Amino acid sequence: MTLLSTRGLSKSFDGLQAVSAVDFDLPQGEIRALIGPNGAGKTTFVGMVCGRIPPSAGQVMFDGQDITSLPAHKRILLGMAYTFQITSVFARLDVSENVALAARRRHPPKKVAVAVDEALARVGLSDRSDEEAGNLSYGHQRLLEIAMGLAQKPRLLILDEPTQGLSEGEIAGFKDLIRDLAKEATILLIEHNMSVVMETADRVSVLDFGVLLAEGTPAEIHANAAVQAAYLGTG
Amino acid sequence: MSGARVLTLHLGLLVLLFALHFVLPAYHHGNLARIMVLAAYAVGYNILFGYTGLLSLGHALFFAAGMYGLGLMIQHGGATPAPAFMVGVLAGAVVAGLLALLALRTTGVAFMIVTLMFAQAGYLTILYFGEWTRGDEGFVIQQAQRLLWGIDLSQPTARYFAAWALFSTAFLVSLWLVRRPFGRTLIAIRENEERVRMLGYDTHAHKLGAMVISGTIAAAAGAAYGLLFGYAGASFASVQYSIFPLLWVLLGGAGTVLGPFVGTLFMFYLIDLSSGITSAYMLIAGVTLVLLTLFAPQGLVGELRARAFRWLP
Numbered sequence: 001m002t003l004l005s006t007r008g009l010s011k012s013f014d015g016l017q018a019v020s021a022v023d024f025d026l027p028q029g030e031i032r033a034l035i036g037p038n039g040a041g042k043t044t045f046v047g048m049v050c051g052r053i054p055p056s057a058g059q060v061m062f063d064g065q066d067i068t069s070l071p072a073h074k075r076i077l078l079g080m081a082y083t084f085q086i087t088s089v090f091a092r093l094d095v096s097e098n099v100a101l102a103a104r105r106r107h108p109p110k111k112v113a114v115a116v117d118e119a120l121a122r123v124g125l126s127d128r129s130d131e132e133a134g135n136l137s138y139g140h141q142r143l144l145e146i147a148m149g150l151a152q153k154p155r156l157l158i159l160d161e162p163t164q165g166l167s168e169g170e171i172a173g174f175k176d177l178i179r180d181l182a183k184e185a186t187i188l189l190i191e192h193n194m195s196v197v198m199e200t201a202d203r204v205s206v207l208d209f210g211v212l213l214a215e216g217t218p219a220e221i222h223a224n225a226a227v228q229a230a231y232l233g234t235g
Numbered sequence: 236m237s238g239a240r241v242l243t244l245h246l247g248l249l250v251l252l253f254a255l256h257f258v259l260p261a262y263h264h265g266n267l268a269r270i271m272v273l274a275a276y277a278v279g280y281n282i283l284f285g286y287t288g289l290l291s292l293g294h295a296l297f298f299a300a301g302m303y304g305l306g307l308m309i310q311h312g313g314a315t316p317a318p319a320f321m322v323g324v325l326a327g328a329v330v331a332g333l334l335a336l337l338a339l340r341t342t343g344v345a346f347m348i349v350t351l352m353f354a355q356a357g358y359l360t361i362l363y364f365g366e367w368t369r370g371d372e373g374f375v376i377q378q379a380q381r382l383l384w385g386i387d388l389s390q391p392t393a394r395y396f397a398a399w400a401l402f403s404t405a406f407l408v409s410l411w412l413v414r415r416p417f418g419r420t421l422i423a424i425r426e427n428e429e430r431v432r433m434l435g436y437d438t439h440a441h442k443l444g445a446m447v448i449s450g451t452i453a454a455a456a457g458a459a460y461g462l463l464f465g466y467a468g469a470s471f472a473s474v475q476y477s478i479f480p481l482l483w484v485l486l487g488g489a490g491t492v493l494g495p496f497v498g499t500l501f502m503f504y505l506i507d508l509s510s511g512i513t514s515a516y517m518l519i520a521g522v523t524l525v526l527l528t529l530f531a532p533q534g535l536v537g538e539l540r541a542r543a544f545r546w547l548p
Contacts, residue, residue: 052433076435084433090426101423104416105435152434 009058091134277495279452288425293350299472301454306467327454373468488534
């Protein structure tokens with residue numbers, strides 16, 4: 001079953017075509033990586049998917065419903081979660097309150113505390129729950145972002161460059177986390193780190209200059225000549 | 236458990252204020268009644284500014300809506316204080332809702348200017364209808380018109396307890412609100428609105444709610460001020476009365492439940508005491524304010540929270 005699809009989705013900023021007529025389908029349960037060079041339109045594309053950016057043309061369908069005209073907060077309530085590319089936690093609030101804000105939208109009041117504990121345990125931040133989020137290390141803030149996504153119990157989790165700025169060790173832990181998350185949510189992952197893409201994604205979509213250049217399994221993409229020319233290089 | 240500590244501290248303040256009635260000399264007793272009404276105004280302002288992060292320069296409009304809603308009902312409608320007070324509060328809620336619908340289309344500096352402009356328009360409207368409002372000169376609400384259920388609100392004791400009841404209500408509403416999910420969401424909006432939106436919250440509706448609650452409390456304070464001190468005048472709708480709550484809240488600590496009261500008390504006595512020393516009392520007040528902004532930028536209670544008592548709401 002297709003959870004998310006777009007048809008002819010386009011965005012232009014003052015004449016600059018950031019995304020052109022993208023037809024995209026994401027089946028339920030898949031881990032899909034979205035890759036492409038800087039400025040390829042990846043963040044703009046997912047911005048239109050989750051409602052942060054209004055499209056210039058085209059449609060977004062989620063779970064068989066046309067959501068193109070829905071505001072962002074209503075899309076989130078349908079079961080999307082979006083973690084920001086630039087760490088965007090509530091720095092002056094407690095770690096647990098950060099996750100609770102996410103959880104309250106999804107869980108009845110009495111279950112919020114449990115959901116918060118669960119989400120923090122999943123990412124390994126249980127012992128930091130009373131700290132101010134701004135005092136966490138960068139890597140831990142990224143994990144907190146993911147915990148906030150988890151607490152929303154999303155059907156589609158959109159992760160915008162989650163491993164950016166993480167250490168090698170943290171990235172290894174992150175790969176395990178992604179595979180674990182895929183049991184309950186469909187994942188759309190914008191990622192620059194090729195080892196993460198190759199080891200976690202079921203399929204890969206490549207954007208280049210706002211156009212969907214190729215789609216396939218990690219191995220196919222790795223071997224694709226056009227992708228190599230545009231992005232991966234031949235080395 | 237910090238919940239019990241919070242409750243003890245805040246209820247303790249209300250008990251203390253209640254008890255002060257029996258020990259304060261007449262002069263300070265009268266002052267404190269006035270401070271409590273103004274502090275209720277500041278509490279309302281703090282919900283929008285301190286907790287939601289929206290800086291309004293137009294709260295005098297809500298304060299005056301309450302004051303004139305009550306005053307005009309008594310003066311021209313022949314109403315008794317209780318229904319007149321309700322009309323005042325309702326007027327404030329409606330005005331706040333309407334202004335919110337317009338002003339919340341803007342953010343930041345534009346929001347400040349839009350609220351300021353509408354408040355000025357309200358002030359000029361009061362002057363324009365001078366036939367009923369008596370404009371700048373205002374009108375006195377007579378002692379005979381200030382009998383609430385047979386209690387003469389012009390008497391110091393009744394006035395003190397009415398002010399205490401008003402302040403307690405506003406204070407407890409504010410404490411309750413910021414510990415509820417709705418209030419926690421407002422705080423999150425202050426910190427990072429876009430993130431809150433992307434967690435699935437309708438941030439516009441939340442800000443609208445915050446502004447209506449804030450304006451309604453301000454209107455209740457305005458109505459009570461007219462009723463307890465027997466006067467309604469256009470000066471309460473002037474820009475000065477929009478700036479006052481901002482100052483009080485900043486001094487006491489924006490985004491703290493105790494801050495508005497502490498700030499109002501501090502500012503009131505700062506001016507009161509310095510005017511006893513010199514005729515250039517505004518100079519003393521000004522210098523103190525500058526020093527406070529330099530050394531306690533988060534306000535008195537805000538600094539306490541940052542340095543020692545992180546559990547303060």
